[in-house]
Amino acid sequence: MASNSNSSERQRIAQQRLRIIAGHLQKHEDGESGLIATECKAEAAGSNGANKGTMPKKRQEVMKWNGWGYSDSKFLFNKKGQAEFTGKRYRLSGMILPSLQEWFENTFGASVKQHKSPATPALNPGALPPPNLNAAFLKDLKATGIPFSHEADDRVFRAHGHCLHEIFALREGRGFQRVPDTVVWPNCHNDVVKIVEMACKHNVCVIPYGGGTSVTGALECPPNETRSIVSLDTSQMNHILWLDEKNLVARIEAGIIGQDLERLLNERGYCTGHEPDSMEFSSLGGWVATRASGMKKNIYGNIEDLVVHMKVVTPRGVFEKSCQGPRMSTGPDIHHFILGSEGTLGVVTEVTMKIRPIPEYQKYGSVVFPNFEAGVACLREVAKQRCAPASIRLMDNEQFQFGHALKPQVSSIFTNFVEGLKKFYITKFKGFDPHQLCVATLLFEGDRERVLQHEKQVYDIAAKFGGLAAGEDNGQRGYILTFVIAYLRDLGLEYYVVAESFETSVPWDRVLDLCRNVKERITRECKERGVQFQPLTSCRVTQTYDAGACVYFYFAFNYRGLADPVRTYEQVEHAARDEILSNGGSLSHHHGVGKLRKEWMKESISDVGLGMLKSVKDQLNSERPKWLHSFQVSRPCVSRNVQAECLSTTQQCIRLHLTHCKNRCQ
């Protein structure tokens, strides 16, 4: 039994686990990021440099300032026109991908040799407006000893997330109309309390910043915000404060990023099992603030299922529940105000999260279906029988083909795959139309025997829908690619190709209709808006639930010939979202609303629903004296686009990304 297993067994499992999960991630030479249970490590370990997480304060030292991920890792077409992936961090690193160029050029009508659209090489700090500083606030801030910066590159780095328009603006060197004026790095909960208090006192805006992987425009600053804006970077709050093996929970600081959290827990033989595709960089606080979802939610649950307790600093003070009972009937769950609040109600500083022993055994798998319809029917049945593996994802034919384009030249696992596939085609796939077939990738976890049993059950169901088991390697490969796919957009952008992904959740009976209609809508909208080349539209079912599924779309096109590609892109995405809603899909399954989708909020949750959210915020405002209150109401909204809202007596502002203050403010 797990609890009895001796420490060397634990160690072994932990090692294995590390290899599997983090094998492609950055190597770690840390010895000191152990577990600390002090009140505030900043105090314990001195004011600077104590926290060795993966993320330094100067993020731009390891990460791209104008693209995805680590600076040393990227796709490029080399002199021979062959694609390669640079760096050493990932399984794919250093490999040549011989088929990518052809796929890329054929799919997008792009030309690797002739049509390049390179990015501005470096940030031009001169182009940036000087910081709008609030002297009184700064004075108080300095007194606390909390590290901060006004440097241009720090500020720009925190002015955006990873929406296409944000990255495009950086690449063009256009930057942003408004960026944070100050970046602060609190070391612990108490630091955050101080910062929020000071901000309230001096009428300064605070924007919590976790991993910066937001894809909703949530991190953007309102362009005409006149107050000083502080970006509260949580990256130094990255410790596991304690770990409770009896109850299988851990107390974790909200700034920790996914890869560090898993690594640290793995060392102790545990994991959270929360693995969003952005887990290398996104933070616990960000997950809570956006209602994130990880690929293995079938076993571990989504973030809302994992959180047992949280501490939140609001303008009105700190809020937390008084106990850590596993479930309570004490009125609506106040955690749910914070889950999905997208930084508008307060800063999450600490979270008690469920943990699990590292599973003894993990096995990948894959199934090939004659077509997408059969695949969806199979996933539906799997969900019905409630036997979904830790992860099950169904890619459509476009993604299947794209997967082929990413075949590396050499690599044991990949060679096997190609070889295997060849054999496969010859022996089994006869009769499958290569332009129809699609693949599901599977990941099983648990003890060995159960995994094998489970595996059989799933393959049996698949067989009923014409699915053929297509090997472990195919499956594993799919999951390895998960983390490098995000790097591909930057490659596209070098050659006039813009790309983005978006997601939704939808009842089972509408999955197929929704996928088909959304793809068709995109194709048509592109045509109507003068896109000269056929767009790539592709989707996959990434999560299954009892009552429906999560569907994830990729969408890309060659923008050569367009005057304003970002605008065109946004119009098409807008239309696609309309189409999703018309077909019974949700506004978002896990990305959130941000500014990108706020215009649909009212339609999505109704007037009354919006009013309810608003009143929660009003509660946080209620300490404000009457005269101030009326002042607040008549005050012009800082932007139509972004709702910056004073949340307390002293008018500290925490951003509100949902639409609900629009009416009030205007």
Place this chain on the structure above:
Amino acid sequence: MASATLYSQRDPMLKKRDDFEDILEERRKSSDLKYALRCYAPVLYKGLTPCKANMLKNMVLQSDNVKYVINQVSLESGEALDIVHEEASVILEEMAHRLQISTVRFFAYALTKAFKTIFQHICVNMDGIQRLQQAIQEHPVVLLPSHRSYMDFLLMSYILYTYDLALPVIAAGMDFMGMKIIGEMLRMSGAFFIRRSFGGDKLYWAVFSEYVKTMLRNGFAPIEFFLEGTRSRTCKSLTPKTGLLNIVMEPFFKGEVFDVHLVPVSISYERILEETLYARELLGVPKPKESTSGLLKARRILSENYGSIHVYFGQPVSVRSLAQGTINRSKYTLVPRHLPRKPMEETQSFVNDTAYRIVRLQEDSMVLKPWVLMASLLLQNLEGLELSVLTEQTLWLRGLAQCYGAFMDWPDHAPAAKVVSSSLALHKGLVCVSEGWVSLVVGEPQVPMTAEEALFNRAVSVLSCASYRNQVLHVFIRPAILAVAMHNADSSKKDEVYNCFSFLYTMFSNEFILCPGDTVQDFDEACYLLVKSGAVQTLQQGIVGTDRSQPILSFLKGLLDSFLQGYQLVCRFLREEASDGLTEKQYVPAVRSFAVKLILAGNLRCYEVLSSDMQKNALAALLRTGAVRKVKIADQVTLKVNKMALNSFEDTLGGHLPTQKAVLARL
């Protein structure tokens, strides 16, 4: 987008008139048999492989919707499930088509023979065919032809076969089923049969709508049906029925298909096979039961010349773009899609508007022959006209019609006199020319007749002639209503004229294609056209006639005259004769004999009022406006009248000041 083209078609100047091709020309040159046996391999929706009729039936019976209703019916009626299921299967059996290429080939052969004898040309617009071919591959397509003749759907299939396009499945009325062999043959050429009324029959409705939707969703074949519901006996377009249209749009509303394309098709006959048959029917000579022998008697037809046919396939109309901004499809996502639901109000009105739009598109592309203009003139001169005057006026009217956007087929380079005389020749059954004087034919004088028989004979020829005039009504109807309104209004003030216009518009909205919500828009259109033709000026202070206005305005008023008289007569009849206990059934014969009496007494000169069509339309208008109510007593539906309202309608229609303003205010 399609909606934009829809509007642009409204403007006649923008309408590109496509080139027509005579499909008989090729047939006259080559072997009919070869044609019937030729390779037929139409392109299909997204490369679909066609499915067997049986498979289709299974899909329908296994569908969630039908299964749900079977369950429900079984629960409600206490019948066993399998019995209800059997019932459903019988309904489907009775309904379903059994499209068979061999039957189609038989028809291709037989119809070619027949068409070549009775028609001079069958002209089809080539661009329309190309557009249709494109549309069929991309979206489910619904063909919506106008309906003037039994021929219509055979003709449609014939054309599609000729152009190697997917053969449609056609919703046909059950009355065909009476004709055993023909019914089955039609079935095998793609017709499916629906009962005329199945009001409360849930099961029937479920099977029927699922049948249509299954074919549509899967793109098995273009669906074809007649928006007008039935053949128009008068050659006027009928107010559209929306039931089937709603069914074919639903898969789009529910997200089951990306879009549905509606293709209006205008079929214009130079001479309708049923011409006098219809007139008799309207006059109450009972409609011959649609029996095989009845149709075969039509062999006589084969010895006649019916001129040419023009078939215009319109621009496909995208339901998606029409619905943009009007229909919120997400409202359909909160209830499982297989549950039968009444259409929401916004949907109902959208479907209704669309139906009107499509019928107007059909009307706009009706190809008009010179004869329809001549018939319009002759009906305003029942005593006859001098040939030269008729020729001159026909030319004048041609100018006006074209100014109003009519789609005329006027022979190129032929002298007007020749055009007129050949039209007269083709319609010699209706008109005669003697010593330069043109008048309507009136029965065979040698047979001794009662006065009443003579009257009916005359009525037959008037109504037959009217059926040609009716073909051009859509061109003139809006300006004509405005002309009457200007005449009736107290002053030329725009709002007063508008009030009169609006009254007439409401009264006549069962008679002509006038979409209830479009009054203002149509008023503007009417003003625009009258100004364009130089008949009026719209000035600050109002709408006034010009020097040129007299002939135009009086022609336009004349066009509506028989309708105004007819409606007044109905009002008068109801006021005087329907005091108590007039049942709905008695209504038509009673008005008819009332009118006959008046005509015989020399107090009424309008024969068209004898038409049951006009009588029914008038009653419908009165029911709609509340001047008459239906009351159910025992099994009988009787009509209760509001005499004051009738009185005031009668006055207003006659251009007199209404005695009861209050009633009018309600309109």
